[in-house]
Amino acid sequence: MFNKLYDISEKLRPHFEEGGKLHAFWSLYDGFATFLFTPNTTAKRIGVQVHDANDSKRTMIMVVLALVPAMLFGMYNVGYQHFLATGGDAGFWATFAFGLLAVLPYIIVSYLVGLGIEFTVAQWKHEEIAEGFLVTGFIIPLIVPINTPLWMVAVATAFAVIFAKEVFGGTGYNIFNVALITRAFLFFAYPTHMTGDKAFVRTEGTWGWDNGQALVDGFSGATPLGQVAVATDPSVQLVNTLGEPIGFWDAFCGLIPGSVGETSVIAILLGACLLLMTGVASWKTMTAVFAGGALTALLFNIGGVDTAAANMPWYMHLVTGGFCFGAVFMATDPVTSARTECGKWIYGLLIGCMAIVIRVLNPGYPEGMMLAILLGNCFAPLIDWCVVQSNINMRAKRATIK
Amino acid sequence: MALSEKTREAFLGPLNKNNPVVVQILGICSALAVTVQLKPALVMGIAVTIIVALSNVVISALRNTIPNRIRIIVQLVVVAALVTLVSGILKAFAYDVSVALSVYIGLIITNCILMGRLEAYAMSNGPLDSLLDGLGNGFGYMWVLVVVAFVRELLGSGTLMGFRIIPESWYVANGGFYENCGMMVMPAMALILVGCVIWAHRSLNKEEVK
Structure with a gap:
């Protein structure tokens, strides 16, 4: 299967190279190709070089893998807290599905905005796409309260990627953790959505599921x-x-x-x-x-x-x-x-x-x-x-x- | 009367290529402090323009009679007199803006742009050139303030010059989706916005990049 995928990837390559019709998307192609396959090129034989099989894309994927348990549990917990607050009982899988649907938009927004900016900058500067945002984009949904409006997450992500990362020179040059800058921006720009009793429990439904439920007596969403x-x-x-x-x-x-x-x-x-x-x-x-x-x-x-x-x-x-x-x-x-x-x-x-x-x-x-x-x-x-x-x-x- | 190249440069230079804020990075402190709203920023810009232009003329007229050793004191006296005048006028005719600007009108005395222009220009040039140089630097300072204040007031309060631009019904409190960005009201964001203006200015004037 991977051989087939590799063939497809190689077949597409000429379209994206210099002179090809889709050259404007070269960084996009290169990003995905090297994300899937280790590139064939190695550094020239000049000077002393330390080489590790674990390049930065593989490192980033490790971190994302390490984040998966927290993400899965977080999704379940979102659903669990929601049904606790509304007094419903949905069973394990429905609880998880609720959380998945609630968290998914945040993951999509954070990756769309962040990678969009990364790809644009990479293409503009004729650089390779840096893989740093793989982790950042995964962490952002994990550290924002579940009731934050999506456009705020988009604004904060854009702010963080541009001002905490790209202006310093991109992945590897940033002084501050980009995901934390996203959260800090949200925290200082929209404090009412980031603190308080309402922020951390999903009381509203998601995608129209379980909308407008009354809260149980004695509910308090305080952490x-x-x-x-x-x-x-x-x-x-x-x-x-x-x-x-x-x-x-x-x-x-x-x-x-x-x-x-x-x-x-x-x-x-x-x-x-x-x-x-x-x-x-x-x-x-x-x-x-x-x-x-x-x-x-x-x-x-x-x-x-x-x-x-x-x-x-x-x-x-x-x-x-x-x-x-x-x-x-x-x-x-x-x-x-x-x-x-x-x-x-x-x-x-x-x-x-x-x-x-x-x-x-x-x-x-x-x-x-x-x-x-x-x-x-x-x-x-x-x-x-x-x-x-x-x-x-x-x-x-x-x-x-x- | 055709203006000489030097005279034109005295006025036009500070507006763009030699801007006091975005190129010389002077007067940043007041640019951060008064740009939360557009109106105080505009008034501050006008006040600085008037003071720097008039003090430039006065110092330039006196430049041959000022003993070199006490020139800073003389400059300060002139600036302080003008600042007191402007401050008094503001208090009399635009009290609310004067309150909003609080100490920053008084602090124009210590504005680096003023002392810089007096020392660098008025002390060695004629009154007309000095007047234009003062006006140019004042306007150069003002446009940066206005740009920063425009963004900060629009995104931070949803108003411009006190008029509501973003409708009330958009706000979460009224059942909408929108919230003002609290970061815009903080001085930190003003610094970032000044940085953005400098960024845009440098990329438009490639030859300025050192």
């Missing part, structure tokens, strides 16, 4: 962190959509309100295993983020202010909100994170620490992971520079010849 942020009582009992108390295991399994991909720690850990086994993500960054978050939360537990956020046990901080998702998929982004080995520890600790500090000390932002990672992105080059400088100084001192 655990949202509840903590508005709590006046320093020891708050977290509840689910129906007002039933939830604990560590509920947050760990993930059947709670939240952005699509962030709720289930189990699904995220599955992805983390894949990323670590294939060596795509750095275990140092990941561990450091968790360590930084746990230590900071522990410090607040022991001797912080007496508020609900500060009193929330450290292990609850790690499993609620976007902490896990951020630590596994966003902080480890090889482009925007620190690259020196020692720098990865500092970078991760900074993110984990800042995420908890923002959660606890800033009443305006219930969740701090997004801002913490963007701050970490901002400091990553400085951290790397300092690590390299200190290495140079250390070695210079060791040198015996003056």
Whole structure:
């Protein structure tokens, strides 16, 4: 079957090459062809080159694969929360199908807008299509609340791809994580749709299915962190959509309100295993983020202010909100994170620490992971520079010849 | 009276090739602060134009009598006097705009464009040239402000000069689908928009790219 596909692809090639009728779409063709097949060309024999069978397209696909569990679980959870809120009982497959239909438009919009801009820029600059958006486009639906209007996602994606990526030179040159810039843009531009009790549970139907259902009594769509942020009582009992108390295991399994991909720690850990086994993500960054978050939360537990956020046990901080998702998929982004080995520890600790500090000390932002990672992105080059400088100084001192 | 090449350049240069904001990157702070709405931006542009033109003329007329060592103080006195005048006029005749601009009218004294023009141009050129140079720089500053404020007010508030452009019925609160972009109201977005103007300007004037 693949041979046939390859033949078709090769047969189409002349149409897209210089002089062909469809040359305007060369970048599109090239993008898809190399997406399916490893290109035949290799670098010329000049100088020393390190070559890995795992090129950047294969790396990106690994990340997308690692995101699949979170995506599938997120879809189920969207349906689950919806039927919980409307009091319906649809069974497993219908619940999943509802979530699939609700999430699908976001995936389509994010890929259409993002890839559209990527293809246009690639064609315009006569460059190959960079594959970076494969992952970004998959992450965006996972980190936006499920009630965000689609045109807002489109605007935010366009903004992020143009201003966080293309103006810096495209894939591999961006300072900030593009998916997070999308979310940050939404967060600052349309705050009413990004926070609050209504944002994270799909109360409306999707594609005309289950429209206009009345909500059950006692419904509250507040996420655990949202509840903590508005709590006046320093020891708050977290509840689910129906007002039933939830604990560590509920947050760990993930059947709670939240952005699509962030709720289930189990699904995220599955992805983390894949990323670590294939060596795509750095275990140092990941561990450091968790360590930084746990230590900071522990410090607040022991001797912080007496508020609900500060009193929330450290292990609850790690499993609620976007902490896990951020630590596994966003902080480890090889482009925007620190690259020196020692720098990865500092970078991760900074993110984990800042995420908890923002959660606890800033009443305006219930969740701090997004801002913490963007701050970490901002400091990553400085951290790397300092690590390299200190290495140079250390070695210079060791040198015996003056 | 035919204007010489130098005189024409004094007026037209700052409008495009030598624009104070997009080429010399001066006066950015006030460009970020007053461009949330179109009206204050326009008034600010007019105020800066008047002040820079008049102070240019005054300093240019006095340039041979100002002792070199105290020239900055003399320039400041002239600018401060004009700023006080403009501020007073605004308070008397356009109070709401004056409130919207708050300290930024007063801060024209420290505007880099003003001191730059006085030092670089008025101190060594005649009053007519200086007048045109001041007007050119004022208008050059104004058009950038107006472009940025146009986008910010339209997308950030849905109005232009206070008139509603995007119909009320489009908004989510009234059963529609539209929301104003809150980013546009933040100074960060003004910086990005100024960046876009510079981007467009550079790609239209390829020879300016260094």
